Amino acid sequence: MNIHFKTFGCKVNLYETENMKQNFSNHGYTISEDEKNCDIYIINSCTVTESGDKKFFKELRRLRRENPNSVIVVTGCYPQAFSSDAFKISEADIVTGTKNRSALPSLLDIYLKTKKKQIKVCDYSRGDLFEDMQNTGYANNTRAFVKIQDGCNMFCSYCIIPYSRGGFRSKTMEKLKEEVKQLAEAGYREIVLVGINLSFYGIEFGLRLADAVEAVCAQDGIERVRLGSLEPEMITYEDIRRLASLPKLCPQFHLSLQSGCDRTLSAMNRRYNSDDYASLVNNLRKCFENCAITTDIMVGFPDETEEDFENSLEFVKKIEFSKSHVFPYSSRKGTPAAKMENQIPMHIKNIRAKRMADVTEESHMKFLESQVGLTVPVLFEREKSDNIPHGYTPNYTPVKIFTKNSDKSLRNTIFYVKIIGLEQDYCIGEIIY
Numbered sequence: 001m002n003i004h005f006k007t008f009g010c011k012v013n014l015y016e017t018e019n020m021k022q023n024f025s026n027h028g029y030t031i032s033e034d035e036k037n038c039d040i041y042i043i044n045s046c047t048v049t050e051s052g053d054k055k056f057f058k059e060l061r062r063l064r065r066e067n068p069n070s071v072i073v074v075t076g077c078y079p080q081a082f083s084s085d086a087f088k089i090s091e092a093d094i095v096t097g098t099k100n101r102s103a104l105p106s107l108l109d110i111y112l113k114t115k116k117k118q119i120k121v122c123d124y125s126r127g128d129l130f131e132d133m134q135n136t137g138y139a140n141n142t143r144a145f146v147k148i149q150d151g152c153n154m155f156c157s158y159c160i161i162p163y164s165r166g167g168f169r170s171k172t173m174e175k176l177k178e179e180v181k182q183l184a185e186a187g188y189r190e191i192v193l194v195g196i197n198l199s200f201y202g203i204e205f206g207l208r209l210a211d212a213v214e215a216v217c218a219q220d221g222i223e224r225v226r227l228g229s230l231e232p233e234m235i236t237y238e239d240i241r242r243l244a245s246l247p248k249l250c251p252q253f254h255l256s257l258q259s260g261c262d263r264t265l266s267a268m269n270r271r272y273n274s275d276d277y278a279s280l281v282n283n284l285r286k287c288f289e290n291c292a293i294t295t296d297i298m299v300g301f302p303d304e305t306e307e308d309f310e311n312s313l314e315f316v317k318k319i320e321f322s323k324s325h326v327f328p329y330s331s332r333k334g335t336p337a338a339k340m341e342n343q344i345p346m347h348i349k350n351i352r353a354k355r356m357a358d359v360t361e362e363s364h365m366k367f368l369e370s371q372v373g374l375t376v377p378v379l380f381e382r383e384k385s386d387n388i389p390h391g392y393t394p395n396y397t398p399v400k401i402f403t404k405n406s407d408k409s410l411r412n413t414i415f416y417v418k419i420i421g422l423e424q425d426y427c428i429g430e431i432i433y
Contacts, residue, residue: 003029010194020042020075041071044076074096081334082334083123148198151169157340160334170205170207192228198228199232210243251292256295257297324360372421
């Protein structure tokens with residue numbers, strides 16, 4: 001029987017989907033990248049935003065409408081966060097959460113034999129261990145994602161993740177080294193470490209994130225190591241100095257800001273203020289040459305005044321991020337922020353988002369301009385439909401090459417490239433050697 005997967009959300013979800021694919025393949029199922037005429041559809045849901053929920057349900061209804069005789073499985077964050085709604089997902093034949101997804105093939109076998117709807121959403125509890133999942137490869141990718149951390153205990157007032165993912169859990173060093181060794185042997189040259197709250201990796205073992213990065217950098221065959229999205233709280237100057245001593249670590253850090261206004265950060269229950277954040281950025285730029293700092297910025301949080309927004313806007317201007325994801329606050333049921341007074345009207349949130357996006361786009365272009373004239377290594381990815389080689393520098397600057405010396409694909413090779421110009425969202429380079 002053939003299975004098609006649909007994934008919503010972050011890089012962690014993509015990693016988990018790849019793991020589920022391997023698990024089902026090991027149980028004799030055929031994984032199909034073509035959506036048409038599949039026997040089984042598995043949807044890995046995300047529930048970070050209300051708009052994400054709407055996309056997920058829209059896709060679920062479409063799949064059921066177009067494939068009335070197929071088996072549909074829903075897993076992931078939505079049913080975990082809202083387990084009481086699991087019985088209401090009428091379009092699905094099987095519903096699970098984010099815990100113990102390795103049992104999905106068994107649930108599917110039971111359904112195929114009994115034709116009875118299967119709902120199994122297991123609650124998280126204190127002391128849960130990191131789910132043992134490892135990937136040995138990613139189709140068509142030159143980089144491999146490795147999930148090393150799950151869960152969050154921070155309970156930001158707008159966030160549903162602690163309810164959908166449980167508390168902090170980390171992959172053991174032994175499992176991490178084993179997985180990275182397998183990926184290196186499979187030919188991957190770049191590893192991206194990801195987690196729900198990656199900065200807290202190893203807290204239950206008395207370890208730091210830097211310990212995991214050092215272990216991956218020590219693996220022969222791996223030439224680049226990247227970090228996924230980071231929360232600022234757990235990154236000390238000593239951590240930065242340890243990381244800066246690792247030549248394989250790419251100098252690009254996605255530090256979630258959310259707001260540059262201290263009053264708003266406090267209402268969000270974030271565990272830092274704007275001065276803490278600015279100090280962290282300064283230390284990273286001091287220790288890493290040609291460092292890129294990217295971020296997420298939320299506007300229109302409940303009770304965000306015009307003055308609060310202006311403070312956040314000025315802070316963002318001061319930091320000069322390399323790239324930013326700007327988005328309006330989206331209410332999530334089950335979170336404290338959803339019950340706060342003074343919810344901001346959508347038209348005001350949209351105006352603020354546009355103003356913030358304009359500022360961040362200016363700093364993005366300024367960053368790309370600063371790369372022109374540099375000669376840097378580029379790891380090339382699979383050519384897209386335009387057949388133009390493209391790849392990324394260590395600080396994740398996108399680069400395209402419009403002339404090359406042969407028709408041979410540059411995929412999964414690293415060449416030194418001189419950056420000679422830029423377009424709207426990428427740089428133009430020429431291969432030097």
